[in-house]
Amino acid sequence: MNFAKTRFSIGNLVLMLLIFLFIAVLAFAVSLLKNQSAAEERFIESFRQTHDNLVSVSMMLENQINTVYYQLTLDYTLKEWLVQPKPTISNMAMLGEIQNNSLKIISSNPLVLSVYIYSKGSSTVLATNHEFTSLEQFPDKELFTQFNEKNGHWIGKRPEKAGYGNPKDILTFVAPLGDNGLVAINVDERKLFAATPDASYGMMLVGKNGGVLTTREGAEVNMDTLQPERLLDAKDSSNQPIEAANQYVLVSDHTSGEWTFISVTPQIKLSPAWKQRQIELVCASALLAGLAVWIYALARRIYFQPIRKLETHYNKNLEDLKHHFTLNVLTGKLKESDIRDKLAELSFRFPSDRWIVVLFQIDNFYNYLLSMKQDDRFFMDKTIYNAIKWTFMTTYSSYPAKTELEKVSILISVPEGTDESTMLQKLEQTICYLQKEIEDNCSLTVCAGISRVHESLNHAHTAYHEALKAVSFKAIYGKRSIIRYVDVAAAGKTDEITPQSADIDKLCSPLKEGKHIEFEANLRSMLQGLLREERFSIDRVNAFFSNVLYGIVKVTLEHRLELADILHEDVFMKMYSHEFVQDKTEYVIRTASAVSTHIMTTRSSHNKTVRLVLDYIDAHFDEPISLTTISETLGINSSYISTLMKQELGHGFVEHLNQLRIKKALELLENPNLAIKTVSEMCGYDTVHSFIRNFKKLHLFTPSEYRSKILAKR
Missing domain, CATH: 3.30.450.20 (PAS domain)
Known part of the structure; x- marks a missing residue:
């Protein structure tokens, strides 16, 4: 503190000296100008x-x-x-x-x-x-x-x-x-x-x-x-x-x-004396300009900057106070008396006591900021917030609040006598403009929710929760949607019965004949019927898609196929990872198309030879068996059998044999009275070591560990 005062005193002293020097030089310059003018008058008179x-x-x-x-x-x-x-x-x-x-x-x-x-x-x-x-x-x-x-x-x-x-x-x-x-x-x-x-x-x-x-x-x-x-x-x-x-x-x-x-x-x-005075005037002017700059810079540093910082700090604090007030009103943390006092204290002026809340949710905003440098994150976050803030504040009597990282809420005062439908249409036009600007400049999609009109600021928190609920339905309406609360107010209040199993079977039946386009049309029709009902929920939509996936799994099993072998992923986890209904729909359609195509391909490629080989393996896999054994028994070249199995099944003879043996081992391991060696012999393995190695290769743990987990679940 003493150091700051010392700096301030030294600064004042230097400033006074500069001002004194400026006045002296100015007086000298004025004297030169007067002498020059007088000399010119004397010269002309002479x-x-x-x-x-x-x-x-x-x-x-x-x-x-x-x-x-x-x-x-x-x-x-x-x-x-x-x-x-x-x-x-x-x-x-x-x-x-x-x-x-x-x-x-x-x-x-x-x-x-x-x-x-x-x-x-x-x-x-x-x-x-x-x-x-x-x-x-x-x-x-x-x-x-x-x-x-x-x-x-x-x-x-x-x-x-x-x-x-x-x-x-x-x-x-x-x-x-x-x-x-x-x-x-x-x-x-x-x-x-x-x-x-x-x-x-x-x-x-x-x-x-x-x-x-x-x-x-x-x-x-x-x-x-x-x-x-x-x-x-x-x-x-x-x-x-x-x-x-x-x-x-x-x-x-x-x-x-x-x-x-x-x-x-x-x-x-043109006289030397006049030119000399001109040089002196130029030098004096340059010195005056330099002194003026120094005086201004020093005065700004000593006086103006602290005052400006104080004003900036005050205005910034005022904006922060208004932001916190709006946030507290929206979240319902203030009583009615506190709201009135704060309105007067912060000089809020609104044309009426009718309110509506608009809530913006910016998709994937956290990851978008995370991909930037630290300084750029703050700048971009502030830029998008200010774009939303000033677009509304210049058009409506409103004030914004950043309720979450990806959410910006706008508290809007609706003027008396304004038609509600007209107001909503105008709001949607403003929201569409902001959605387009943010997507064009930042490649981010924005969903918006609009509450109902409420008659008092005390109910602003209700309006906020209505807008929040409206936004929660973006998975159904889409990532660029504008959702009014009145359109989703009744959603999720009852648990509706999902489509019957017979309906799902009928939906998936065309896949058996390769008619995946017919499946897509029926799926979209059933989904639209579900969404057109007055009462629906996100959970009900997810349940519908899960049942459809179970129907597709059932079709693959009927054809002795594994869905995981076709798509190489967990289709249920993948479906749930999609946030929006449109994305879920497209994924289920792609899954059904892949299964249908695979069924038709498999069906056309199977021939008598493959069927004969597979039937022999299914009958003798728990016995000592090899390609040579099959070749001698069926009279077919062993190399041809190996190549044919890889083409039709996607894997070789040994892998197929191990899958059948381990599958049988899983059933036998559920019996605690059977020893591991006995299970190994019953599945056709020559040694326990070979059985354990192949079992662990497929399931990542040993037969003993698998049995322990099974028994523990019981």
Whole structure:
């Protein structure tokens, strides 16, 4: 007891430690989840702010370019130069002034790299980073020759062709200067994206026609997988990042619709810190799962299993108590007051106080269980009992009891107003179903007895004995029968007179002529007449079959035959060993058929020679005799006599001679005045030793012992 308490205390301590560890790990996991969620929110907010800052820079640039463009459109000198048809000396002065104004614009706007002015009238181009030249000689003439719009537009990233030194990547804004010229303002693309945060950030500038003007991507950003037209369609008005190709994407555009700015950064889930937190979360989850299993297993062992065992023990005891109560009610061991108290105590509820008992008897069940292993015996016994139990309990208001190893009784409450014949028919259908199931699955036959309906539970024991008596008639009704007590209630109350000896002789008479089929028909007719009578018993049926067997024995004796020689068994013991009337009937018919066949065979095989030899032996068996003596006396070959006797009698000359001599010795030994030696000489033996040996061979004891037994019986 102290050891159990110690184990319980240690178990509690370990359980508390596991719970504490589980709470600590859970708190750590929750903290990780919160940090992860907060980190994701911070990352998205930082990305949004960076995007907004860059959008602001791009808006300022676009506004600056627009300002420069408006300044140029308002320049009076530029307008006057544009309307000049040909270059002149006075035009050169204008060009110097225009050049100076353009340079001032460039110096005041660091992002502006150069300005190109094209005059349609003179077909010349003035570039701040290139000499004054004709359109045909200008390196970027395509800017002006391919322009056909009323308003200006942006041209995407490309290297600058005009100018001196190393060419730079530029973005160009081309717009008309009235009807007489065009202007191209070039922006340094490198300076435009100088504010790109780091390698984990990418940007894309898209024009109003959807074309990509320029991109800038860090080492961790893949801009090639993005499709600007889909991103523009998927733009979120709530300014929330779009998830595309494992990247966050933000899309913003100006109110004027000139530029659309797209920012890209890898999702935080791809970052090493995020992956590390994921690994920690997985480890924490696995640890939590393991701890939960340990806690559950330990708690179940310490608390749940004892409670469950207690419940199981209680339910099992309750079932046992109900079983014993039902058994005691059926066997009549409880008084009426005790029955009422037990019904209330065990919470029995039945719809009425009308009762009927069904008794199942499983044939050869003991031997069936004995052929199994010990564990299988208990399992099979329980399985068959539960099959019967639950079939009835789910269909009727009933409760079973195992009254004997091979017997299961069902106490059934018959509802008020239920027709008794209808109830019996329903019961028989249920019984037939169970009989078939048990026979199909276990190869066991089941007989059932049904009592009458009784009006009180106090008479349940009477109903049980009625069902028991009904089952006792299965030898007559058959091993698969369903027997109602009302059908056998009067059986066995009187001793009827068995058929007369003359009737038996008449029944067996056809056997003498080999008509065993006629015998079978007459036997079955007499048996049916016996069973149709109102009063009959098992003993009367057995007596009938015994008389028939005596009649068959009488027929064999009339033909000088021994029934034991024909069948080599005790026919009476064999008949009584069969339990059922049908089996007894079949055995008697087989016996009669064998006797009839043997008589006809013997009759057809006997001839004059055999008869002559047997008659001579019968007359001289108590004298010194041999095959040689018979051969010389009758003039028949001795070998032929020996062979013929074995064929006709089934044994040889010596054995036949000994049977006749010992048969005579049995009669002589009943006379106590005759000595054993005298009996030996009277039976034809040369020596007493030979007589004793042959006598013991046939009867298993000596002549003296046989005489002592005969005298003792007297």
